[in-house]
Amino acid sequence: MAKDAVPPGVTLAVGWIPMAAAIGAGLLAALSAGYLAARRPSKAPPSQALGEAAVEPRRPGVIRTVLGVTALAGGIVLAAVAAHTTGDDAASVALGVVFTFMTAVAFLGPRLARLAATVLGLPLRLSGRASGELAVANTRANSRRLASAITPIVLVTAFCGTLLCMGGTITHASSRQVREGVVADQVLGSAGAGLPADTAGRAARTPGVGAAVGVLRTGALYRASGTLNSANVLGVSGDPAALPEVLRLGVRSGSLKNLTGDGRTIAVDTLLAASAHVKVGGTLPLWLGDGTRVNPTVVATYGRGLGLGQLLLPRAAVAAHSSAAFDSQVLVRDRPGARQDAVQAALRKLAVPGLTVTDRAGYRAQADQDLELNAWSNEVMAWVLGGFAAVAAANTLVMTVLDRRREVALLRLAGTTRGQVLGMLRWEALLVAAAGLLTGGVIAWITLVPIARGLTGGAPYVPPATALGIAGGAVLLGLLSTGLPARALLRTSPVAAGAARE
Known part of the structure; x- marks a missing residue:
């Protein structure tokens, strides 16, 4: 609990069965080892046993x-x-x-x-x-x-x-x-369930803001080597071509400009692509958060999926299939010449319950x-x-x-x-x-x-x-x-x- 590993509202249950199994296994291993070690010496004559x-x-x-x-x-x-x-x-x-x-x-x-x-x-x-x-x-x-x-x-x-x-x-x-991927000047977060879907749009209209991209984090399942595996999904709002202004995924092949809002296209982390045996132009069968199966076409692969997210889809394609259609963060890029403290002060005035505003260094520290x-x-x-x-x-x-x-x-x-x-x-x-x-x-x-x-x-x-x-x-x-x-x-x-x- 001191490390916040158990979320609030969840009770840590410790039953007696694992404890009994561990104690029983330990006793059985000790008795078996002692028996096997003493079996041969106990059958040998005393003089031979002393000599050995x-x-x-x-x-x-x-x-x-x-x-x-x-x-x-x-x-x-x-x-x-x-x-x-x-x-x-x-x-x-x-x-x-x-x-x-x-x-x-x-x-x-x-x-x-x-x-x-x-x-x-x-x-x-x-x-x-x-x-x-x-x-x-x-x-x-x-x-x-x-x-x-x-x-x-x-x-x-x-x-x-x-x-x-x-x-x-x-x-x-x-x-x-x-550190290398998040290049946004400001990061909006929430101390509650998340940020409303219109937060990114309102942030984009704030004085001093050049671009704002909402990020909805959810999960999906994909099939690799005959088994289902889970993956982190980033649902991003706005024009995907503007995404590198706040988030640089390290594109290896293809282009993020080819992402469409209908959910028929997807960008994939290179390691996941290798595990699922897909390339640009191929399809990746997915099961979204509510179990809906989709077969988007891979239009790009990128190399920073471990720290940022393994799958990239337009927000509109995943919001309806998530348990809560709230953004986890809104990544903001300041306009050239804008004062950072003035932009932060303006963003804090957005009427969003539980809104938190931090700069790039603060977000990286929280991620670490x-x-x-x-x-x-x-x-x-x-x-x-x-x-x-x-x-x-x-x-x-x-x-x-x-x-x-x-x-x-x-x-x-x-x-x-x-x-x-x-x-x-x-x-x-x-x-x-x-x-x-x-x-x-x-x-x-x-x-x-x-x-x-x-x-x-x-x-x-x-x-x-x-x-x-x-x-x-x-x-x-x-x-x-x-x-x-x-x-x-x-x-x-x-x-x-x-x-x-x-």
């Missing part, structure tokens, strides 16, 4: 490897499919890419840890520092243990990176299109605020998921360090200094964080490329604050989750630390 627990297996199981390779191949195939689709289809396929690659990481985690130790640990081995060489050796020898810490970091990087950067890409592209609200849900989901993954990674790293009492004691008895042990654990944490960030970043980028191309027609946009936040959080998490328990271990003497394991 003391020494980590050299290689992952065959079944695990086969499943991991299969998931990796599936992710590559899905990425190739997503790269050759457009629109919402690209986004739908790309979301499966991150799930498939994450499955592959879960199965191939030990091999990923060994590869990371080999590649990322090369500078540490060349440095000749004892702590660095010990960190690389331990990472390679205990790859299965560290893989369980790498996987949550990959998860949070891939999912949070995809969700946050996807929202950032859409917001960035939409904001840019609004609305875009941020739309991205807020993705951010909340990403940070909740990141919190769970961070807890999983922190628990794994803490338990990994505390389980190494004997190892730390032996290193201290062999003459390794306290600083060298802390340095070894610190470098291990950095290796784990770097491996998780790089792997998750690659998965997120492979996922984002088709999504960005399908939804915005461009490359992904990675907000610097998002990238630095994820990377800094992963590194800080690794250092704290290893440094604090390590210092607790080193507070005991080497002999006592070794005896504590007996």
Whole structure:
């Protein structure tokens, strides 16, 4: 409610069924994982079980490897499919890419840890520092243990990176299109249901106004790839040829001058045109707001539909089929030489209930605020998921360090200094964080490329604050989750630390 995501008059209903389903699924997953993990050790003789627990297996199981390779191949195939689709289809396929690659990481985690130790640990081995060489050796020898810490970091990087950067890409592209497309000097809006249909005409007769275009925003359905999809519709009043004076859509082909008021012609965003497989001269079957089916001819395509609107029709063609025939905005162009403050003062005198008047900069700021609200849900989901993954990674790293009492004691008895042990654990944490960030970043980028191309027609946009936040959080998490328990271990003497394991 604080973000105004729930409109006034709408009650947020939270039922018990989703909560019960989530709790039941969590318990079932935990019990199943515990049962499968304990099934084999419980059947082994005590001596054999102790021996296997003391020494980590050299290689992952065959079944695990086969499943991991299969998931990796599936992710590559899905990425190739997503790269050759457009629109919402690209986004739908790309979301499966991150799930498939994450499955592959879960199965191939030990091999990923060994590869990371080999590649990322090369500078540490060349440095000749004892702590660095010990960190690389331990990472390679205990790859299965560290893989369980790498996987949550990959998860949070891939999912949070995809969700946050996807929202950032859409917001960035939409904001840019609004800045470049809205060239009106004044924008009339309403604090109520909307502006009456005659507002644009009255504004055009106001002293100092050179042109005024009313914009009625509604929706429509179109068919693409055998399914119905929704689209934003702009119903504009007046002469379409005068539209570029207040709204520059970035026409790619055809001409807006060919729009007619009878609803038999339409201008279409290029991405929607590609998704619906239509070009200038073709027809686009539509279902308007009241279900009326029309087949207008495409007379122009434009490139700023994400921020401004995907379909452009004359106002007269959509007003009768909308739930409320009120304009959302009236875009006003001042006459050359007119004073902006004088024009605004004259427009405010129009007898329109709830009328608001703002300049171009104010309208852009309001549009950016609305875009941020739309991205807020993705951010909340990403940070909740990141919190769970961070807890999983922190628990794994803490338990990994505390389980190494004997190892730390032996290193201290062999003459390794306290600083060298802390340095070894610190470098291990950095290796784990770097491996998780790089792997998750690659998965997120492979996922984002088709999504960005399908939804915005461009490359992904990675907000610097998002990238630095994820990377800094992963590194800080690794250092704290290893440094604090390590210092607790080193507070005991080497002999006592070794005896504590007996």
